[in-house]
Amino acid sequence: MKIVVTVKLVPDTNADKRIDPATKRLVRTGVETVLNPFDEYAIEAALQLKEKLGGDTTVTIFSMAPETGKEIVRKALAMGADDAAMLSDAGLEGSDVWGTAYAMAQALKKVGFDLIVCGTQSTDAITGELPGALAEYLGVPGLTYLRKVDVDGTTVRGERETDNGYQKVVAELPALVSVTKSINEPRYPSLKGIMGAKKKTITTLSLAELALDRPVGSDGAKTEVLDLAAAPVRGKGRMVNASDGADGARIIVEFLREKKLL
Amino acid sequence: MRDVIAFIEQHAGTPRRVSFELATAAKDLAAELGGKAHAVVVGKGASTLANTLKNYPIDVIHVAEDADADAYLVDPLVDYVESVAKATGPAVILVPYTMIGRDVGSRIAARLGGGLTADVTEVHVGGGRVVSVSPKLGGLTVTSCAFKNVDYGIVAVRPNTFAAREQSGAGEVVQLEKPATKSYPIKIEDDVVEAAGELGVEEASTVVSGGRGVGGPEPFTTILKDLADALGGAVGASRAAVDAGWVPHSHQVGQTGKTISPQLYIAVGISGAIQHKVGMRTAGTIVAINKDAGVPIGEFADLLVVGDLFQIVPELTKRVREAKAVPA
Numbered sequence: 015m016k017i018v019v020t021v022k023l024v025p026d027t028n029a030d031k032r033i034d035p036a037t038k039r040l041v042r043t044g045v046e047t048v049l050n051p052f053d054e055y056a057i058e059a060a061l062q063l064k065e066k067l068g069g070d071t072t073v074t075i076f077s078m079a080p081e082t083g084k085e086i087v088r089k090a091l092a093m094g095a096d097d098a099a100m101l102s103d104a105g106l107e108g109s110d111v112w113g114t115a116y117a118m119a120q121a122l123k124k125v126g127f128d129l130i131v132c133g134t135q136s137t138d139a140i141t142g143e144l145p146g147a148l149a150e151y152l153g154v155p156g157l158t159y160l161r162k163v164d165v166d167g168t169t170v171r172g173e174r175e176t177d178n179g180y181q182k183v184v185a186e187l188p189a190l191v192s193v194t195k196s197i198n199e200p201r202y203p204s205l206k207g208i209m210g211a212k213k214k215t216i217t218t219l220s221l222a223e224l225a226l227d228r229p230v231g232s233d234g235a236k237t238e239v240l241d242l243a244a245a246p247v248r249g250k251g252r253m254v255n256a257s258d259g260a261d262g263a264r265i266i267v268e269f270l271r272e273k274k275l276l
Numbered sequence: 277m278r279d280v281i282a283f284i285e286q287h288a289g290t291p292r293r294v295s296f297e298l299a300t301a302a303k304d305l306a307a308e309l310g311g312k313a314h315a316v317v318v319g320k321g322a323s324t325l326a327n328t329l330k331n332y333p334i335d336v337i338h339v340a341e342d343a344d345a346d347a348y349l350v351d352p353l354v355d356y357v358e359s360v361a362k363a364t365g366p367a368v369i370l371v372p373y374t375m376i377g378r379d380v381g382s383r384i385a386a387r388l389g390g391g392l393t394a395d396v397t398e399v400h401v402g403g404g405r406v407v408s409v410s411p412k413l414g415g416l417t418v419t420s421c422a423f424k425n426v427d428y429g430i431v432a433v434r435p436n437t438f439a440a441r442e443q444s445g446a447g448e449v450v451q452l453e454k455p456a457t458k459s460y461p462i463k464i465e466d467d468v469v470e471a472a473g474e475l476g477v478e479e480a481s482t483v484v485s486g487g488r489g490v491g492g493p494e495p496f497t498t499i500l501k502d503l504a505d506a507l508g509g510a511v512g513a514s515r516a517a518v519d520a521g522w523v524p525h526s527h528q529v530g531q532t533g534k535t536i537s538p539q540l541y542i543a544v545g546i547s548g549a550i551q552h553k554v555g556m557r558t559a560g561t562i563v564a565i566n567k568d569a570g571v572p573i574g575e576f577a578d579l580l581v582v583g584d585l586f587q588i589v590p591e592l593t594k595r596v597r598e599a600k601a602v603p604a
């Protein structure tokens with residue numbers, strides 16, 4: 015069975031994120047790039063499935079990102095994946111959710127898969143829209159927000175988180191799943207894994223190799239950023255010492271009354 | 277784009293609160309565009325809910341009391357929204373920025389080749405185009421985004437940012453025909469409700485969150501829950517509390533949890549790390565209870581009360597209950 019994990023490369027959360035006022039895009043140079051933290055859960059879920067299924071099950075990492083992202087993709091390989099494929103092309107710059115999902119779907123068809131594992135969202139955009147759109151373009155069932163996943167034979171089943179519980183869901187392969195952070199605790203790459211990753215293959219695909227029938231990148235984007243503004247700053251408010259519980263409660267109640275919240 | 281379609285999220289006949297926010301936003305936007313406001317209600321209990329929707333400013337309410345929507349994940353919903361969209365022609369489709377809403381929105385965008393904006397807190401018409409405003413980068417910036425070259429614009433709206441308004445619209449109810457579909461691919465074998473009737477953190481107008489300082493699972497179901505109940509709100513948590521196994525992940529607020537905009541956020545025993553802050557910085561008012569006067573949350577809370585949470589929270593609940601019983 016072939017499992018493909020989609021990973022996004024994002025600016026480090028602790029790094030100072032900046033938007034270029036001219037292009038209205040995230041500046042990705044000079045900022046440390048990391049694996050989207052959500053995708054580590056996806057990689058771990060795929061590796062656990064491989065360990066369980068054994069045999070000829072393989073895990074491939076897939077990322078649509080500039081070639082400079084290779085070293086970060088290698089980190090995913092160091093966790094234990096077998097190989098990787100990247101879709102890298104200058105023509106993809108400025109893609110929105112639509113273009114990203116469309117181009118990725120065409121590339122993933124070429125790579126081939128029985129199961130695709132996505133993270134639920136990315137820390138730079140936090141749209142969480144890619145997995146659904148990708149499933150639609152691939153024409154496969156999209157089982158999203160899973161906190162448990164299992165594959166047996168030709169079926170994938172899982173527990174999908176809901177706001178007040180969970181749902182047991184099941185579908186036939188090939189399929190796409192997205193996994194939440196409650197699914198597992200991602201492993202750290204071992205020294206052996208890090209050394210081994212250097213020898214693993216990272217294939218690069220370009221747009222020319224895909225049969226796209228519509229424009230992607232900025233030309234194909236269906237949304238356009240008109241304006242970017244700094245959000246209003248939340249200033250420091252009041253600080254009051256409470257002499258005991260009742261005093262603390264009194265301070266808060268008075269404050270809530272003043273704010274017309276009580 | 278003239279008409280506006282609101283996807284009504286519901287579970288066994290119970291609508292999510294955000295659904296009424298969407299119904300109201302749909303009408304306001306449709307008025308700006310000179311079109312009609314539509315609502316799509318699908319699944320068990322849809323007919324009853326359609327009646328409730330007549331109290332909101334909707335022109336046409338499309339209903340499908342179809343059990344398949346509860347037996348299969350997402351695809352039936354997408355099919356119905358698609359059929360309404362095709363009938364109205366170029367339109368704006370509003371979905372909630374929730375788990376189900378994100379799935380419906382992203383799939384319908386892909387299916388109709390539409391544009392998509394996410395986590396939207398404001399939508400209006402500017403220069404003849406539909407413009408979505410949303411906080412980005414953990415709320416550091418606010419972006420305005422317009423659709424271009426598309427017939428359909430899908431707007432995923434953040435719960436709790438648009439006000440719901442009771443006001444009757446034309447309220448014409450139309451029964452939807454079942455789309456001719458292949459079999460639905462994802463079967464829901466079991467739907468387990470663990471916290472019946474509880475409001476999610478995204479939807480509650482007040483959220484009382486606990487962090488590592490709360491010390492264990494118990495206070496989440498006792499003192500924090502009592503305070504949240506007294507205020508008519510929901511219980512949230514920091515990642516530290518979730519990772520410790522004290523509270524389910526669905527309650528987590530922050531970068532790897534939910535981004536919320538309640539009117540009032542009360543942080544109890546939470547230090548206010550940047551990854552927590554990005555999930556709640558757009559709250560109307562932030563109150564923090566912490567024993568340490570130097571915590572980071574003091575830098576952006578409207579009120580920081582320095583003291584022991586175990587003493588303050590139960591007293592506060594008592595005072596809130598009193599205040600609600602005897603309005604000041």
Ligand SMILES: Cc1cc2nc3c(=O)[nH]c(=O)nc-3n(C[C@H](O)[C@H](O)[C@H](O)COP(=O)(O)OP(=O)(O)OC[C@H]3O[C@@H](n4cnc5c(N)ncnc54)[C@H](O)[C@@H]3O)c2cc1C
Pocket residue numbers: 027051486487488489490513514515516517528529530531532533534544545546547548549550551552555565566567568571583584585586
């Ligand atoms: C990639 C990444 C993603 C993350 N995502 C999230 C996220 O989504 N959400 C999130 O919350 N965090 C997230 N974090 C973690 C975040 O960095 C912090 O570690 C976390 O928010 C700390 O939780 P806390 O405030 O509950 O705990 P602490 O920082 O330990 O704070 C506990 C507080 O309780 C106070 N306290 C203790 N006892 C009492 C008492 N009796 N009375 C009053 N006050 C008391 C202490 O003074 C202290 O301020 C993420 C981190 C990373 C690296």
Ligand SMILES: Nc1ncnc2c1ncn2[C@@H]1O[C@H](COP(=O)(O)O)[C@@H](O)[C@H]1O
Pocket residue numbers: 020021022023050052053056076077078079114131132133134135136137139140141142143144145
């Ligand atoms: N450029 C990309 N390359 C590979 N995977 C991606 C990319 N963008 C998004 N994803 C996947 O889609 C998930 C959700 O991302 P998003 O919709 O951008 O929040 C991520 O966790 C990844 O698994």
